[in-house]
Every structure is written in structure tokens, then in C-alpha cells.
Amino acid sequence: MRLLLIRHAETKANVAGTISSWSPGENLTTTGRVQAKDLATRLTRTPLDGIYTSHLIRTQQTGAPLALDQGLPLTVLDGTHEIEGGDLEGASGALAMRAYVAPLLMWGEGDFSASIPGGHDGTHFFTRFDAAIATIVDRHTDSDTVALISHDGCMRVWVAGRANNVGPDYTSTHALKNTDIVTMSGDFDHGWHVESWGSETLP
Template identity: 40%
Template structure:
């Protein structure tokens, strides 16, 4: 089967670099609305058997144009799945300084590399994140009417979720990449990650979209969107003269 992991559109918190992970979360900016509006055309002709969103507002607003295009409504035909929300920032919540960005992503990417005992400052460890995100993805797959093994390889589930959560989950589950891949490649707002396979047979990364679905014209290089940036970029912001420590990613 196929998973489309769609990052939400731009929010004011993305522009300002805020660690905004609590509910209900920020709405979309005007650019974020344009990004969301581009999703239906980008996925035109793409089979989607089930579309789900996280509990945070920005995923609902991002999914709405695609849902409308498919004759669906968020909250009824498009269910809210608990567990698909962003990685909680703990005591870093609503900070926007480079040191907080670095601490957040270093903990998160350590989980993707296998160190699930590490805790987010004032928050959960990696075990808690994977327990709830794995459970949520399984629930989304079940909602498509697919068995756990995804018997129909063409069954497609679209999940609108969050930058750090998608990147860390893919780092741990995609069996054809090194875990560092997701830390070394941007995932901008409305970037889509495509996985093929199942929990039983394993997941393979089929595509990583490093631009918004509408292309570079809908990107915002001036935004402080750290959760979509590479770890090198975030490290450079926090410590411009320091070498990047890759120990957690090897």
C-alpha cells in the first residue's frame, strides 16, 4: 500500500520560528492557504482511499481544499486521528531562539536514529512518540479498509501531519535510507513524503518532495521554518562557528 504524508501549510508560527506544538495551534497564513489550495491539482489523478488529519487546526485547514475536491468534509468523511499531532516541545514550547530549535530537533532526530530513551526537554521520550504515531498510522490504514498487511498495493492513505513528526517517523521506518536522510533534506510546508509497503513487510521511501506542492513559487525562504530545515541549517543558526555533531545520526 501507499502512504502520502503531507506536511501542513505555512502558519504564522512557522514564519516566526515558534515551537508551537500545543492544541489547537495556529491557523494558516495567506501563503499557507495558497499552498493548501495547490494540493488538489498536485494530486489530481492520484488514488486516495482515505484522508485523515491530526488534531491540530493547521492540518484541518490544509486538508480542506483536497477534501472538497474529493467531495469530502473534514471532521466527518475526513477523520481527526489522535496521535498524528506534532512532536510536543515540552518546556521549549513557544520559544523561537536558535538554541531551542537545536535542542528540539536534536532530541527528535535522535529518536529517528534509534535513541528512543532520550527525552525532549520537559517532555516525552521517543518511546512515547512512536507508540502514539505508530498507533495513529495503523488507525488511518484501517480506516481505508485495508488489512494490516495492506493487501492491495494500490490502496493509498493520505495523512496530513507535521514536519518534525513526519521526518522522525520516516527516519525510523523507511528501510531504504539512512536515518540521517530526513535530517539532511528539507521538508517544506505541503511537502509530501511517499512511502510504500506495510508495517509487516516494511516501508520503503518512494518519494521526498523538497518543495511545496505548488512549486518554488509557494516557498518562503525568509520564514524561520526550522522544523522543515536540515539539521545543518539549524545547527548553523544556533552556533555559527561550531562544527555539527553527528553522533546521534550515525
């Protein structure tokens, strides 16, 4: 199966550098809505067999033009929402961001014991996100191409922990812009391989 992990389009929190995981979350900005339309255009020649989003509204607004263009419904999938901010929810600035990211880096390296202050540990995250991806795999065939519109933190941590050709050293130093796509192939039995990360093709 080919899995397209897509970061949602721009929100005000992205622009401000604010940690934002609350539900249902922010709407897209005007720029974000343009990005969502551009995403649909970029994928016009990539027929999809399913489009999934998290329960946060920014992912659904990002996916709406794509779903319309592909003639597919949007399926909201539990477990694919952003990594909860805990006590850091709504905070901004370098110190807050470092406190949020530090445990995520440990999770990607395989140490699930670290927790975000007032939040969850790595076991909680990987359990819910693995289950969500497993649901997608179960619903589709090996030849299907499926899009999941999710969140920067989720994508980078999950890829770091599950891909066989990319690790935390890569995911922590290669930013994903809004609507960037990480293309993966495989499954849990045979492993996940990153084919491309944003505009970069990987071996």
C-alpha cells in the same frame, strides 16, 4: 498501501521559526491557504481512498480543499499531532531549535531514551504514531492510496525510524517545505519504503 505523508501549510510560527505544538494551534496564513488549494490541485490526478489529519487545526485547514476536491471527508486521527515542545513551547532561535531537535535525531537513530526538556521521550512518540498508522492500515486495503496531513517533526522522525531505505542521515538533512509530500508504500509486516521525498524520487 500507498501512504502520502503531507506536511501542513504555512502558519505564523513557521515564518517566525517558533516551536509551536499547542492545541488547537494556529490558523494558516494567507500564504498557507493558497498552499492548501495548490496541494489539492497537485493531487487532482491522484485518487485518494482516505484523508486523515491531526487534531491541530492547521492540518485540517490544509486538508479541507483536498477533501472537497476528492469528495472525501476529513478524518481526525489521534496520535498524529506534532511532537510536543515541552519547556521549549513558544521558543525561537537557534539554541531552542537545537535543544528541540537533538532528542528527535536520537529517536530516529533508535535511541528512544532522550526526552525534549519538559516533554516526552521517543517511546511515547513512536507508540502513538505507530498506533495511528496501524489504524490507517487496518481501515484500508493494500491497493488503497491514503493521505495523512501531519507535521514536519513527526514525519521526519517516523520515516527515519521506520523506512527501510531512508535513515536519519537523510531525513535530518533534507528539509520538507510546507505541503511537501513523502510518498511511502508498504505496511508494518513487509516494511515501509519511501518512493519520493518532496520533489526527489528515491530508489
